[in-house]
Amino acid sequence: MGVEGRDKAKALEAGASALSGQLGRTVQRLRKAYNLSLSDLSEQSGVAKSIISQIERNETNPTLATIWRLAQALDVSIDKVLQGAEDEPFVEKTSRTDMPMLLSDDGRCRLAIIGWIKTVDWLQWYDFHAEPGGVLESDAHQRGSIECLSVLDGELEVSVGGRLEHARAGDTLRYRCDRPHVIRNTGSTPAHATMVCILKAAVMD
Structure with missing residues (x-):
């Protein structure tokens, strides 16, 4: 590895460390503010007590799914949990097993949440799989919201406002x-498709 490569690696490591440090301090501060013990937060979030302890001591880099569970248990947005670390460089990796999964009512459609949980209030991104005959019914989102469905394999039909449209790979x-x-x-x-939902978009006439 050359000098430039080593410098980049050091910068990424420093950024990850700063992000982890900020996260640990924030989780601990919020937990104490709610007067929660490690056991209480573990029970409410589903995250192991030992993992929470390691996060607070900055001894581990938690997955996005873990951060999301803690944010939900602490009743704060993911922005709040990660506040103050936005300017630090970092590289984040999420494995397939860490991705939250949603199922349609008929069980034939699966949506893996692959978008950044930090943007969930205005941008949502999913990996969508549907078995033959699978149907995903969704309620209306906020006024002006737009959904983009890009078909990678197979064939899908979208029905909205009484209009039908078909799409192939x-x-x-x-x-x-x-x-x-x-x-x-x-x-x-x-x-198979990718689905991006843009919330709080400009209201369309």
């Missing part, structure tokens, strides 16, 4: 999702 559908909408796999093979 390579196609992208963009539609208002501030009204009930439905995604169906109308093909005979599994479908």
